[in-house]
Amino acid sequence: MFKLQNIEFKNILQIDSIELKEHVTTAILGSSGGGKTTFLKLLNNMISADKGTIYYKDKDINNYDPVELRRKVVMLPQDPEIFKGTIRDNFIITEKIADKKHAGDDIYKNILKQVSLPKFLEDKAEDLSGGEKQRLALARVMLLEPEVLLLDEPSSSLDQETEEKIISMVVNYAVKNSRTLIMVTHSPAIAEKYADRIINIESGRIIK
Numbered sequence: 001m002f003k004l005q006n007i008e009f010k011n012i013l014q015i016d017s018i019e020l021k022e023h024v025t026t027a028i029l030g031s032s033g034g035g036k037t038t039f040l041k042l043l044n045n046m047i048s049a050d051k052g053t054i055y056y057k058d059k060d061i062n063n064y065d066p067v068e069l070r071r072k073v074v075m076l077p078q079d080p081e082i083f084k085g086t087i088r089d090n091f092i093i094t095e096k097i098a099d100k101k102h103a104g105d106d107i108y109k110n111i112l113k114q115v116s117l118p119k120f121l122e123d124k125a126e127d128l129s130g131g132e133k134q135r136l137a138l139a140r141v142m143l144l145e146p147e148v149l150l151l152d153e154p155s156s157s158l159d160q161e162t163e164e165k166i167i168s169m170v171v172n173y174a175v176k177n178s179r180t181l182i183m184v185t186h187s188p189a190i191a192e193k194y195a196d197r198i199i200n201i202e203s204g205r206i207i208k
């Protein structure tokens, strides 16, 4: 699904070659500041490599319309922005930004259930706790039904029990719906348990 060749980004990341296969769940581990977020951002062309080529489905990502690419490859940022207004507003704004058709309340409610967020669509998003906001942000990504989900520490604000629940849910979701999941996690245990493949990034390099 992705092939990276001779990638350099500033003096932050250097990758000779790596391939990420379709429908495989990949976990990315590594020390803080090692380049994990930078790696994810390169995959949907939020940032562009200074050297080398990234292919998505055998086509150079620079040859995709950026909007089209970011509709297929959606990133959940490490510190996602929550939109003003209600939970429903957050879903509607997400659809508008992605130019996606209106899914409606039943689908929103179903996604809230999937991410274990027992709130009403009328509830104010700003009043949610940090961990609840993180689940809402994940729900917005799932609403977009991307081919690839790039999740940057999706469970960093969650207690261990909720973390397991959310990660197992999203991994099952990816498998069932044939999505490709690439997630950064601080937890080697989560990576071992849920990922098909683990990539370690240290000081800007992939450690085999």
Ligand SMILES: Nc1ncnc2c1ncn2[C@@H]1O[C@H](COP(=O)(O)OP(=O)(O)OP(=O)(O)O)[C@@H](O)[C@H]1O
Pocket (backbone or CB within 6 Å): 010, 012, 030, 031, 032, 033, 034, 035, 036, 037, 038, 039, 078
């Ligand atoms: N656009 C940029 N310009 C300059 N330096 C940057 C830029 N983006 C990231 N960095 C630096 O690159 C290094 C890697 O950052 P990155 O966010 O990828 O790390 P990370 O592995 O995700 O860390 P963490 O686990 O703390 O989230 C850091 O030292 C960071 O300060």
Ligand SMILES: [Mg+2]
Pocket (backbone or CB within 6 Å): 036, 037, 038, 078, 152
């Ligand atoms: Mg990071």
